[in-house]
Structure formats: structure tokens, C-alpha cells
Amino acid sequence: MNSKEIIDQYNSAVVQSYGRLDLALESGSGTRGTDADGRTLIDFGSGIGTNSLGYADSEWADAVSAQAHRVQHVSNYYYNSTAAEFARKLTGMTGTDKLFFGNSGAEANECAIKIARKRSFDRYGDRNRTTIITLVNSFHGRTVTTLSATGQEQFHNYFFPFTPGFKYVEANNIPALREAIDPTVCAVMFEFIQGEGGVNVLEQDFVDEIFALAKQHDLATISDEVQTGMGRTGRLLAADYFHVKPDIVTLAKGLGGGLPIGVCLTRGEYAEVLTPGTHGSTFGGNPVVCAGGLVVLKRLSDPAFLAELEKKAAYFRSSLEALPKVKSVTGLGLMLGAELDGIAASDLLKAALEKGLLVLTAKTKLRCLPPLTISYEQIDAGMEILKEVLENE
Numbered sequence: 001m002n003s004k005e006i007i008d009q010y011n012s013a014v015v016q017s018y019g020r021l022d023l024a025l026e027s028g029s030g031t032r033g034t035d036a037d038g039r040t041l042i043d044f045g046s047g048i049g050t051n052s053l054g055y056a057d058s059e060w061a062d063a064v065s066a067q068a069h070r071v072q073h074v075s076n077y078y079y080n081s082t083a084a085e086f087a088r089k090l091t092g093m094t095g096t097d098k099l100f101f102g103n104s105g106a107e108a109n110e111c112a113i114k115i116a117r118k119r120s121f122d123r124y125g126d127r128n129r130t131t132i133i134t135l136v137n138s139f140h141g142r143t144v145t146t147l148s149a150t151g152q153e154q155f156h157n158y159f160f161p162f163t164p165g166f167k168y169v170e171a172n173n174i175p176a177l178r179e180a181i182d183p184t185v186c187a188v189m190f191e192f193i194q195g196e197g198g199v200n201v202l203e204q205d206f207v208d209e210i211f212a213l214a215k216q217h218d219l220a221t222i223s224d225e226v227q228t229g230m231g232r233t234g235r236l237l238a239a240d241y242f243h244v245k246p247d248i249v250t251l252a253k254g255l256g257g258g259l260p261i262g263v264c265l266t267r268g269e270y271a272e273v274l275t276p277g278t279h280g281s282t283f284g285g286n287p288v289v290c291a292g293g294l295v296v297l298k299r300l301s302d303p304a305f306l307a308e309l310e311k312k313a314a315y316f317r318s319s320l321e322a323l324p325k326v327k328s329v330t331g332l333g334l335m336l337g338a339e340l341d342g343i344a345a346s347d348l349l350k351a352a353l354e355k356g357l358l359v360l361t362a363k364t365k366l367r368c369l370p371p372l373t374i375s376y377e378q379i380d381a382g383m384e385i386l387k388e389v390l391e392n393e
């Protein structure tokens, strides 16, 4: 089938909940994807930060395929060595104690919310100590509860009633954060860098205040690292930049290298909150997904890989900053947003696609989340396309 036939077939059978571009990706290698008509494109988006090792990394594909040939699913009535090894390795690398396995970022955040609320109830026996403070412009997922947690009015439509118990505070506004704390609050949930909200990095003082207030009022700290985690910022976790240890950390996107996984990592007493029957997910801890995840963990546990990643990220950033019509660049590592002058990010995205480059947007910004394995040559090739578009549009 050619691209048009694929697109027509898909749209005839799939609900129209996304604004898609007319591109059918059928194969790929590293940073380059190939569409159904045989056109090769450089990918600065990696499936929204998910194909962390690029397209069809051979070690990753071999591990996934070998696991599929052994056993693909066992259910959560039983144990499996691949899932056990993955969990032990990930908690070890992140300095956390225990994790819950789910399949997506939203599911990881649902789990975090449940743990924070149950821990509050277990400790205080108070059915009103349930409020979770989240930030304006945050994004935490598409389930009814994670939409509720998302601090953007545009997401609080149609699906009423939304889950109560969330309060939104402007990012980096310390007085507003202090003011929001009352006896109903049990947790603060935040992204270190708001991804969908516009690649906005939290200030260190604000992060420090979250942790100081959490200590003072016995609140759970929940960092949503669904987008920032697993090397995306140049460190394993964005928390490493801010020198803090949240009670609960959620991960998804790049963790499986392109397979569906979401985990909720916990520390200390938060690791003991869920008891049999209080939470579950049929596919959670799927061995095929964990086999792919183990290859991601192996790469990220190599200090040389992370050191190279930081260097490449600095190169990527300075190349982006040097482009015409780029006013400023925000973000860390390979999670970067560019504020543009004289061109809308959505127009740039379409023009870049025409010329063979995939990029993303976040609010008014151009957003880049390339694979962590991107080469200097591919950075240059992508930047060349951006330059051409920015000069001519």
C-alpha cells in the first residue's frame, strides 16, 4: 500500500481523536525513518521522545524478538525473570526502592496519585486530606483523573465530571505555592521540565521550596518524569540536575525504547503503600516490553554513553540557537524548545516535513526530542533543513 492508501484505510477505521500529518512511517534505522512511498526522513521527534535508541536498534530488536520466542506474557498471578531483572536494575539505577508496572505515562501517574492518597489516608485516616497540588501548564495524561491533574483549562472540557482534589499553582511562583497549602493537601506533583506545556524548566529555588514545604507538611513529592526521564535531559533523571529525591517518580515514553511501558517508582514508606488487591494492570511487567527496556537500561548505565549524550546535547542546543528566527532555546539535554520569531511553530513543522525532517511543537515553540543515539552528522543534516525552512518561510 502507498501512503495515501494507508492513510485512507486508517481513517476509515480509527476514531479521529488526533490531528495527524499525512505521513505513514513503515520502517527506519537510527535517526532516519522511511515512509510507505520510500522517502527517508530525519527524525528530531523520536515518536515524542519514545524511540530513545532510534528506529529498530539491532540489540534492542534482537532482545525483544528473543523474549517473544521464549514467553510473551505470564499475567500478574506469576513471576518472570525478565521483569524481575528489569525492576531490580531500574530501581537500582534510580536509587528508588520498589516500582509498579503499567503501560503508559497516564497509568504511571494514576498509580502515583493512588499511592499518595492512600498513604495520606493510611497515616491520617482523614478522607479530606486528598488534594494534590499540580502546576499550571502541566501535562499528566489523558485518563479522567490525569486530565484533572493537568493544569491546563483546555483539557477540562467535555468529560465531566472530572476527578476532584487537584489545585493548580503557577510554576516558579513560590508565594502561590505556599498559599495553596492547607490541611486538605497530601502531595505536590510536577514535571521538572514541562514538556507539552512549552518546554518550561522549573527554577531550582522553586524545586527546593516544594521539597521544604513537603517536609514541613508531610506531603508526598511526585515527579512526573514521563518525558524528562531516562537520559532525555542528559542525565538519567531530571531530578539529578536538581539534587532532589522525590518520594514517587513516574517514567514511561523512552523507558521501553518504543514499547508501551509506564512505571511508578517509589521510595521508603511509599514503597509499602499498595497491598494485594489495591492496584493492578493486566499487561504490567510484560516480559517482551521489559526485554526491550533492559537494553535501554544497559545503554544508560554506561557512563560513556551519558557523557557522549551531554556533549551531543550541547552541540544540538548551540546549533539550534544559531538558526535564523530562533529567539531563545529552553530545556535541558535533548529536550529542547525554541521560541521563534516571524514563523509559527506549526508552519515550521509542516515545511520541515516537506523537506524531510520530523520535528515537534509545544505550545508556540518548536520542540526537539531526537533519539539519544543521534549522531553529529544527523544533527547537522536536520539543522540544515531547519535553516533552509527558516530562511525561506
Ligand SMILES: Cc1ncc(COP(=O)(O)O)c(C=O)c1O
Residues within 6 Å of the ligand: 103, 104, 105, 106, 107, 109, 139, 140, 141, 142, 191, 195, 196, 224, 225, 226, 227, 228, 252, 253, 262
Ligand atoms: C509529562 C507527561 N506525563 C504524562 C504523559 C502521558 O503519557 P501517556 O501518553 O504515555 O499516557 C505525557 C505524555 O505526553 C507527558 O509528557
